[in-house]
Amino acid sequence: MEFGLSDDQRMLQETVDRALAVAADLEIVRKAAGDDAAAQAAIDDAVAALGLSGIMVPEAHGGAGLGLLDAAVVQEMLGRHVTPSPFMANAGLAAIAIARAGTPAQQDTWLPKLAAGDARFAAALSEAAGARETAGVSAEGGRLTGKALFALETRSATHVIVADRERKLHLVAMDAAGLTAHRMRSIDRTRETAELVFDSVEAEPLDGANDPAAVTHDLIAAGRVLLAADTLGAGQRMIEKAVAYAMEREQFGRTIGSFQAVKHLCAEMAARLEPCRSLIWFAAHTMDAEPDEFPVMAALAKSHTAETGTFVARTATEVHGGMGFTDLMGLHYWFKRIGLNRQLLGGPETVRADAARMQGYGDAA
Structure with missing residues (x-):
């Protein structure tokens, strides 16, 4: 058995690589990492032009209907060019979360918006990946309370996917009342992470999954x-x-x-x-x-x-x-x-x- 990338996946890889070689040139990345808004906007526009936000969104909802391997091929190129881009949380994790945990109505509402770029998602999953005594989010009555650390790619997000202490997923608007986002400075200035504090924040549970x-x-x-x-x-x-x-x-x-x-x-x-x-x-x-x-x-x-x-x-x-x-x-x-x-x-x-x-x-x- 021969296992490798298909011709289409290699074409995807090469296309993204060529585009980022220009759009995410080191000097442009250097400016974006230094909080140059114009440089960051140029990178965002170039990545958006590639139409990658819907890569894992099913075709029935306006996406490309591709899989995690295709997304990994794209992410490899983003790492190759240290591109400041919200691809992982938005095109990858949010698409999976809504497609697998959302109700049919939620899928019909949110997946087309994700594919079109009308909604952009961050992801707050760190506490579900490894418990922290000082952080965690509790859900009660459709509202979230607590703190999530190292939320991924919050800079341009309109919404965030949040995992609570019971490992259930919720969709929250970034401008929701009671939600405060504090930028977390890490050694890597090319990837945005944030501390999200929830004070009885209204949330939409993604409750379409059996488990x-x-x-x-x-x-x-x-x-x-x-x-x-x-x-x-x-x-x-x-x-x-x-x-x-x-x-x-x-x-x-x-x-x-x-x-x-x-x-x-x-x-x-x-x-x-x-x-x-x-x-x-x-x-x-x-x-x-x-x-x-x-x-x-x-x-x-x-x-x-x-x-x-x-x-x-x-x-x-x-x-x-x-x-x-x-x-x-x-x-x-x-x-x-x-x-x-x-x-x-x-x-x-x-x-x-x-x-x-x-x-x-x-x-x-």
Whole structure:
């Protein structure tokens, strides 16, 4: 059996890559990361022009009807170009949440809006992925109270998908009375996260699923796959930059790429990162093809790629020598993207513990 991307998926990958090479050039990303509204708007317009918001929305609701593997292909390219874009929470997680947990009426209302870009979604799932003593959201009587940390991609969102303490999902307008959003500054300035405080905020429960907690479980798994794909793209780009630098930087009258030690560093980065690609692809494939395996495979893809990405980020920076730590080179954008991806929806230790519990080892989740 040969497992790989289809011709259509490769075309999608190449199309997004070419578009972002122009729209998310490093200098433009640098400005957007520095809160330049015009630069961010230019990136948003270019991503919107690709028509990606409806990639996972069923065709019956105006979307492309594609799967998580297709979304992962796009997310890899976004990571490759460290693009400040709300694709993961909006086109990925919100589409899955509404399609799987929403009632038919909710699907008819919200999925066409998502596909058309008339509604843009953030996602607040961190507490469902790993309990925190100081955070969590409770639902009672159609209202939410509590606090959600590290809500994903809130910057331009009109609505947010929220998981409560019972792992049930709710849809909330970002301008709802009683909802306060505080921007959380992380090391990665290319991805927006926020602390959301709910004070008896009116919410629309997504209560069309027989087992809402199972939908949330799969939603977290999908987020982990997309984060892994983002890290894969960022790591691949860091390797390419390290190799290019090694081929032009000279010491003692020779390019440093001719030194065996540097060759070994570059080869080890490539050898470690490449297996992550098939692991991520297979994890994404199992969401629809082998759903019983999906959460475990997603956890393994996220934890392994996070560790590998950390190695690649550190090693690629070392190949650049002292220049690797300067703002001039810009490597830190990929370095920090990989660092934040590592922790979102659970660090490697947490995610591996989840995988162990799902397979019957340790205490039940």
